[in-house]
Amino acid sequence: MEFFLQQTVNGLTLGSVYALIALGYSMVYGILKLLNFAHGEVYMFGAFAGYGVLTILGGSSALVVPVWLAIMLMFGAAMIVSAAIGVALERFAYRPLRNSTRIAPLISAIGASFFLQAAALLMFTANSRSYNTPSLIAIETGIPLGPIRVWMVRVLVIVTAFVLMILLTLWVNRSRTGKAVRAVSFDREAAAMMGIDVDKVIVVTFLIGSALAGIGGVMVGLVFGRIFHLMGFVAGLKAFTAAVVGGIGSIPGAMLGGLLIGFAEAYTTGYISSTFQNLIVFGLLIVVLLVRPSGLLGRPELVKV
Amino acid sequence: MSSDQSLLSLTDVNTYYGQIHILQGISMEIKAGELVCLLGGNASGKSTTLKTILGIVQPRSGTVTFDGVDVTNKSTSFRIGNGMAIVPENRRLFAPMTVLENLEMGAYLRSDNFEEDLNDVYELFPLLAERRHQLAGTLSGGEQQMVAMGRALMSKPKLLLMDEPSMGLAPILVEQSFEIIQRVHRAGVSILVVEQNANMALSIADHGYVLATGRIVLADRAEALSQHEDLKKAYLGR
Ligand SMILES: Nc1ncnc2c1ncn2[C@@H]1O[C@H](COP(=O)(O)OP(=O)(O)OP(=O)(O)O)[C@@H](O)[C@H]1O
Numbered sequence A: 001m002e003f004f005l006q007q008t009v010n011g012l013t014l015g016s017v018y019a020l021i022a023l024g025y026s027m028v029y030g031i032l033k034l035l036n037f038a039h040g041e042v043y044m045f046g047a048f049a050g051y052g053v054l055t056i057l058g059g060s061s062a063l064v065v066p067v068w069l070a071i072m073l074m075f076g077a078a079m080i081v082s083a084a085i086g087v088a089l090e091r092f093a094y095r096p097l098r099n100s101t102r103i104a105p106l107i108s109a110i111g112a113s114f115f116l117q118a119a120a121l122l123m124f125t126a127n128s129r130s131y132n133t134p135s136l137i138a139i140e141t142g143i144p145l146g147p148i149r150v151w152m153v154r155v156l157v158i159v160t161a162f163v164l165m166i167l168l169t170l171w172v173n174r175s176r177t178g179k180a181v182r183a184v185s186f187d188r189e190a191a192a193m194m195g196i197d198v199d200k201v202i203v204v205t206f207l208i209g210s211a212l213a214g215i216g217g218v219m220v221g222l223v224f225g226r227i228f229h230l231m232g233f234v235a236g237l238k239a240f241t242a243a244v245v246g247g248i249g250s251i252p253g254a255m256l257g258g259l260l261i262g263f264a265e266a267y268t269t270g271y272i273s274s275t276f277q278n279l280i281v282f283g284l285l286i287v288v289l290l291v292r293p294s295g296l297l298g299r300p301e302l303v304k305v
Numbered sequence B: 001m002s003s004d005q006s007l008l009s010l011t012d013v014n015t016y017y018g019q020i021h022i023l024q025g026i027s028m029e030i031k032a033g034e035l036v037c038l039l040g041g042n043a044s045g046k047s048t049t050l051k052t053i054l055g056i057v058q059p060r061s062g063t064v065t066f067d068g069v070d071v072t073n074k075s076t077s078f079r080i081g082n083g084m085a086i087v088p089e090n091r092r093l094f095a096p097m098t099v100l101e102n103l104e105m106g107a108y109l110r111s112d113n114f115e116e117d118l119n120d121v122y123e124l125f126p127l128l129a130e131r132r133h134q135l136a137g138t139l140s141g142g143e144q145q146m147v148a149m150g151r152a153l154m155s156k157p158k159l160l161l162m163d164e165p166s167m168g169l170a171p172i173l174v175e176q177s178f179e180i181i182q183r184v185h186r187a188g189v190s191i192l193v194v195e196q197n198a199n200m201a202l203s204i205a206d207h208g209y210v211l212a213t214g215r216i217v218l219a220d221r222a223e224a225l226s227q228h229e230d231l232k233k234a235y236l237g238r
């Protein structure tokens, strides 16, 4: 029971982070029908932005500001840096190719991904860094859950992720710009015919999706400690899997897919072996695609009458 | 209703899709308060004309003037903000969004309160009030046409562009939609309607233009056009 709870909390933590990253993947796909392969790198830069702020503030064992303020500043910096990279990607790597062939932006995305990895290698070297979170917030802190105690950092990650997902859902369903995102995603030209500034809406989508990925980067740094310049590759692949499992283009789908992948990984690691982790995750992808090609919550291409 | 003030004018407009010359020197005019119809066979360039007016496609040469402003190089948002609206060909509703959300998209550029206009649309189409939380993609063709019309009216347009509003509707609904068009027109909205149903369109229009392979081949008062021999043969089926 204790072990099961432990794995569930692990799964929930991991799943929350995957969900945040998958959201950006899915939103960008929804609006541009583009797989933004550089999204994992956007997340990686978020993690490094958080690390940079932590270092400037004295490092985790000699903070010059209160811990809560440091964490907020880390999230803030990650959001800004990731959003800026996401918007730059859209502007320089994707927009010029928007009326080109379908494959061109995809190749540009792969190129951008390598470019950002190389830039990170130059800026941060190949050494991995550690947030060293336990000296920031002790492992013993946290809330009791039956026989176990959930580390405060995990609580913070899970709660923050869920709050963000709720806010995003409200925004996309209720706000004027959020509705415009849905309209542009469904039919770009018809949206333009309503006076919606399509370019602006696409920029906003990249901005929000990338900021969420940046937050995900800091979360991974906080929970798992280690960050490095290639960390975006696997995370991007997992987030992509999560988005497809949930139904790419669907916002609730990305959340569900992220959580499922998180749980699948945690339980596989806990009950089988971590060597099987990727086998199970990508097996899940194949099974979902065979049974429901449009993903769990994706709608089959609606016919435009 | 007609006054002499020009609301929209196209002067020698040439529009291309890539290398293909679609609109070949089109000039036309709509005066404030007029109802004008644009006729023409398939692929003659009717939809392209509307898209050029709205700025969805840019002409390579020529000018589009709307409400006293040269809008040739202005964005679609600008033109809609200044009083254009469109009921697009095939309606192009946002299928996964509700009827109400579709109507809200029609009012996208408005920063004032549009509650009253929403009520006006519901008054014009009482059925939409009942269905406001239904997804637009699940409506029948006739109902979708109402949403498309209501959505365009939500921006309080001075000029309403309509691309084959009667397409795919049963005869009874075609008649109803023409009645609605006349009601909107009487309320003071200028209208440019593209129609395959030439008889019907000419019966309500003040003026008509006929397009053939990207050129205006006839332009006259609607009564005169409906008596025109060539047109009778080509489009009026008489
Ligand atoms: N986006 C586009 N790219 C390339 N060619 C186009 C495009 N849209 C229209 N065309 C071409 O331009 C010509 C005019 O098309 P348009 O849609 O304006 O005709 P239409 O008069 O509205 O026809 P219909 O009555 O069938 O709606 C056609 O030959 C069409 O194939």
Ligand SMILES: [Mg+2]
Pocket: B046, B047, B048, B089, B163
């Ligand atoms: Mg057409």
